[in-house]
Amino acid sequence: MSGDTRLEDDLSANLKNTDDIKFIWLVDKSDCLARQTVENILKNKNYSSRVEVYYLDDVPQEVNPKVFKLSQAVKKIKTEYTVILDDDAVIDRKKLDELSIYEKDKAEWIVTGIPYNYNIKGFYSKLISAFINSNSIFSYFSMSFLKENKTINGMFYILRTDILKKYSAFEEIKYWLCDDLALATYLLSKNVKIIQSTIFCNVRNTVPNFRKYILLMKRWLLFSNVYMKNAFSIKFLFIILLPVFLPAILLFLSFYFGINHFIMIIVLFVGKVGLFHIVRLFIYQSEIQKKGNFFHKADELPYELASEFLLPFILVYTLLTPPVIIWRNKKLELKMGKYIMKFNDYLEKLESLDVSKTF
Template sequence: MFYLISTLLMVFLFGLRIFLAQKYFNQLPLGSDSAFKDSDYTVLQPILSGDKRLSDCLQANLDHTQDMQFIWLVDQNDSLAQDICQTIIDKQTNPSRIRLILCENVSDNLNPKVFKLQKGLKLVDTVYTVVLDDDSIIDKTVLPQIKLYAALPDEWLVTGIPYNDDKENFWSALLAAFVNSQSFFTYFSMAAVKDSRSLNGMFYFAKTATFKNHRLFEQIQDWLCDDLALATVCRTEHIRIIQSSLFCQVRTTVQSGWQYLLLLKRWLLFANVFIKQNFSFSFLLIAFLPAVLPLLLLSSSLLWGWHGLLWGLGLLTAKAFAQRLFRRHILKKEESLSALGFECLNDLLLPFIYLYTLITGPVIVWRQRKIRVADGKIRYVSFQSL
């Protein structure tokens, strides 16, 4: 009976997610007849060295734009990031559209990324401000869609949707499968039921006046989970959060299983903070239960022998295939069949990683510092090996 219930529940919930995501996507504007003037936009990018693809990602965004302004915010003691940025600037035919700003160290109670954004915002004199992570690339094909939101009369903040196309090695592909199997179906589905309580912190934009008048970065400068904090402040300030279909490619290279585990642990701890502060029935159905059901299904299928196990694995594969078809429909690009295997593997690993997260405690290492993740605020502790 438990096996039947878990099977039916899994089919229903994943079908519901795909239905809601498709319904929301169908409602989104996907084209614009008006010309896109990218000189009206300034991109704020907090930059930190460490990923070997940093230079490629920064260059790609320059290649995808013509007159868009960029403010690169780099730590004073990050000489590698400074060298990478300066090398790119020196090669540009129009280097004046890039400003390289060196940022001093911040006190322990401030978020370094948000501190950089606050510092960079003071230098913005264009109508719109775009916030973009240094491992994210704005998809060139969707750039003109940004114009669709410019004429909205009320105060708004538009958030993009991440798509990870990093397949460099096994662990990078596994992380990509995690991101792609969650982002579209969580962000779009929550938006469909009008219950968006967070945003994609890798790529979002609003009128510069909105950022400045509401002191958005200043209000979240002591938060660790800046995307959750920003969404919370936007709701408080009556700024409408708009989930768009503006895709940004994310390339986070993962070199080892240990790095993959720690990265997932960090994201899951952030999810815990979200659950404590924003748990809802919609979140339960759309995000939480779908994360634990695959393992429950496979575990219960073992009671029925190898026939049940094959049936459970078949359902997982069918679910991954349906989600792959959805992504192909909206992204207009083909994924390799190996993505199915990585997505199924993620479904099975995620509950165990979450259990590891609970057992090892709410502590992460971020920017060579140890932080306790309890309430979403910056709380450094003395460094000890994990």
């Protein structure tokens, strides 16, 4: 976990939402804000009895920070099942009961959830939320329906603990940057099946300004590029790639052909946003009936439209600038591995990179 401004709210929410789940929190020794946040939360004795905290040394430069921490925690897990949860993800305990249908499945599996953001504050945070909400459900469910799901939602997934230990999963992927795709690829090679559930987790990214928004989107697009190179198929082309790139191409062409074409493209963007919104309403109609508030707010639609309109320009920016990202307070230059992006071998070069020149 890191010292995000919403860290205390998110961690507390997960503890409030559950009473029969034990947590292991992995904290950097050097992250003073995160350490203080943990201490504040654990003053509540009702929570402290369910939480084990491990303070870890700084991660070596060539190792994935998240996977490095997880690999150290696996041996400390004593429960039959393990849920991996990002520090900005909030789960609904009642929804986890849906996983009981897989208990009798003797095959080896990993169940992944759907990121869905709500109750988000701040303009740029809402733009990120709009991007996630309008794309994640359609992408994950479509590929799962076609039996083409080759990755997981790294923010929330569950599997039997013995699978992690049996295959030394995190140890095997610790040098890969894109950990969700790496884990999925590795487990698939061991004949562990990926199950896409309808369980949502609320991922509440805090994005304070335009620059942070652009850099976060760039990081995700670079990671998406890895998936395209690793898992390209005809189904992927028509279900995922064309819905993203075709509107972008048409938008730029409309600047050349004139205002009438531009208006037609705007109508296309509005139609796509509206269609995806209706699909989400259909998928989560039971949640709407129970909670009746956050899943169908009409005021989310302008953010989703703005996100769709900005995406083509961010794609161009990502293609034209060096593959440098800021991730977990580390400045990284990326290169393509066989399957996914690896940390750049020339670590000395990273120290001389000026990220401000990439934006």
